[in-house]
Amino acid sequence: MPKSLMKLAVPAVVAVVSLGLSATAVPAGAASMPTFTIAYEGPLSGGNAQLGLNMQYSVELAINQANAGKTFGKLPFKLAFKAADDQGSASQSPTTAQELVGDPSVVAVVGPAFSGATKAAEPFFSQADLATVSPSATAPELAQHGWHNFFRVVADDNAQGPADADFINKVLHLKSVYSIDDATAYASGLVKAFDNRAQALGMKVTHVTDTGTTQCQNGTGDVSEYGASATAVKSSKAPIVFYAGYYCDFALLVKALRSAGYTGKLMSDDGSLDPHYVSEAGAKNANGTYISCACADLTKSVAAQPFARAFKQLAHFPVGTYSAEAYDATNAIIDVMKSLGAPSHITRAAIVKGLAKVTYKGLTKVVHFQPNGNISGTAVYIYQVVNGKIGVIGLAP
Numbered sequence: 450m451p452k453s454l455m456k457l458a459v460p461a462v463v464a465v466v467s468l469g470l471s472a473t474a475v476p477a478g479a480a481s482m483p484t485f486t487i488a489y490e491g492p493l494s495g496g497n498a499q500l501g502l503n504m505q506y507s508v509e510l511a512i513n514q515a516n517a518g519k520t521f522g523k524l525p526f527k528l529a530f531k532a533a534d535d536q537g538s539a540s541q542s543p544t545t546a547q548e549l550v551g552d553p554s555v556v557a558v559v560g561p562a563f564s565g566a567t568k569a570a571e572p573f574f575s576q577a578d579l580a581t582v583s584p585s586a587t588a589p590e591l592a593q594h595g596w597h598n599f600f601r602v603v604a605d606d607n608a609q610g611p612a613d614a615d616f617i618n619k620v621l622h623l624k625s626v627y628s629i630d631d632a633t634a635y636a637s638g639l640v641k642a643f644d645n646r647a648q649a650l651g652m653k654v655t656h657v658t659d660t661g662t663t664q665c666q667n668g669t670g671d672v673s674e675y676g677a678s679a680t681a682v683k684s685s686k687a688p689i690v691f692y693a694g695y696y697c698d699f700a701l702l703v704k705a706l707r708s709a710g711y712t713g714k715l716m717s718d719d720g721s722l723d724p725h726y727v728s729e730a731g732a733k734n735a736n737g738t739y740i741s742c743a744c745a746d747l748t749k750s751v752a753a754q755p756f757a758r759a760f761k762q763l764a765h766f767p768v769g770t771y772s773a774e775a776y777d778a779t780n781a782i783i784d785v786m787k788s789l790g791a792p793s794h795i796t797r798a799a800i801v802k803g804l805a806k807v808t809y810k811g812l813t814k815v816v817h818f819q820p821n822g823n824i825s826g827t828a829v830y831i832y833q834v835v836n837g838k839i840g841v842i843g844l845a846p
Contacts, residue, residue, distance in 0.1 A: 491562030492537035610642025631694030732837030777811030
């Protein structure tokens with residue numbers, strides 16, 4: 450996926466964009482107000498960039514609306530937005546984190562988006578007392594390092610993995626599964642929780658690790674890299690494949706599976722919950738795929754429609770996976786900033802302390818965190834691809 454680019458003629462504005470800042474309108478009289486930056490860190494380029502773009506525009510939208518007085522009324526400060534691309538990579542995210550830490554205007558970060566990138570970046574954020582609120586990083590271990598600045602607005606994989614196994618066993622009534630993970634920190638934690646639950650249910654589990662392709666990270670995929678895996682899966686006669694990873698590689702695997710003649714069922718996770726999975730795998734191959742996510746489906750929510758319309762107007766594509774969660778994460782941060790009163794009270798440390806006790810009613814849930822930074826609540830939803838479209842089935846059992 451390409452980076453989101455803005456073509457602006459005014460040199461001064463171009464300079465701002467080159468630093469990752471949005472050129473958003475500021476209310477009249479705001480020039481005399483102090484300015485604080487909320488950043489977003491996630492994959493904005495590479496093969497899984499769409500997941501990051503789904504979140505980036507939500508953060509930017511929340512900031513725009515706050516500056517306009519639409520969400521919190523008139524604020525005694527103005528907000529700026531900064532986008533930071535880590536490509537979802539654990540090797541890139543430390544550099545990205547240090548750049549954000551080194552910008553004194555950045556008072557909080559929405560993200561990082563991917564679990565591996567979060568694990569690698571958090572030590573730098575924690576040392577700087579800089580709050581991070583992830584809309585999507587679900588690896589359980591992230592809440593076990595004692596990072597006081599770390600928060601997330603989604604349930605972790607210890608909720609999602611078992612729910613996936615329960616769905617396969619209790620709803621699909623299948624007794625064996627071929628589980629695959631892509632070796633990322635996110636997938637490893639998810640598949641462990643899945644396998645443990647499946648085995649506890651008496652299911653036969655065949656598990657392999659199939660490292661994600663370099664081509665996907667670079668934005669190009671090669672289905673031939675999954676030929677051997679597809680052959681092994683078909684030979685196993687497993688009635689279903691559970692894939693823990695992201696949509697680019699899952700699409701390649703599915704194409705290889707169908708080409709090899711595998712006719713079993715398919716299931717993946719929130720990393721695959723994007724229309725690009727369907728388009729890259731091909732609707733014929735993707736149809737019937739089950740996908741789980743600890744994220745709410747807001748397509749039928751009347752309250753969410755203004756958000757969906759405003760998002761599409763800004764991003765020029767519909768809301769996607771974790772768009773609403775990123776919006777809630779940003780607004781929870783702004784709510785804390787407002788509660789601090791005078792702008793002089795707004796510091797990185799104060800925002801961290803405020804988030805530890807915040808209760809903010811968002812679109813997806815009431816945002817309230819446990820002492821380890823995990824969100825309170827563990828709802829997991831099941832989606833399915835039908836006629837080339839991803840739609841929600843309902844809550845996992």
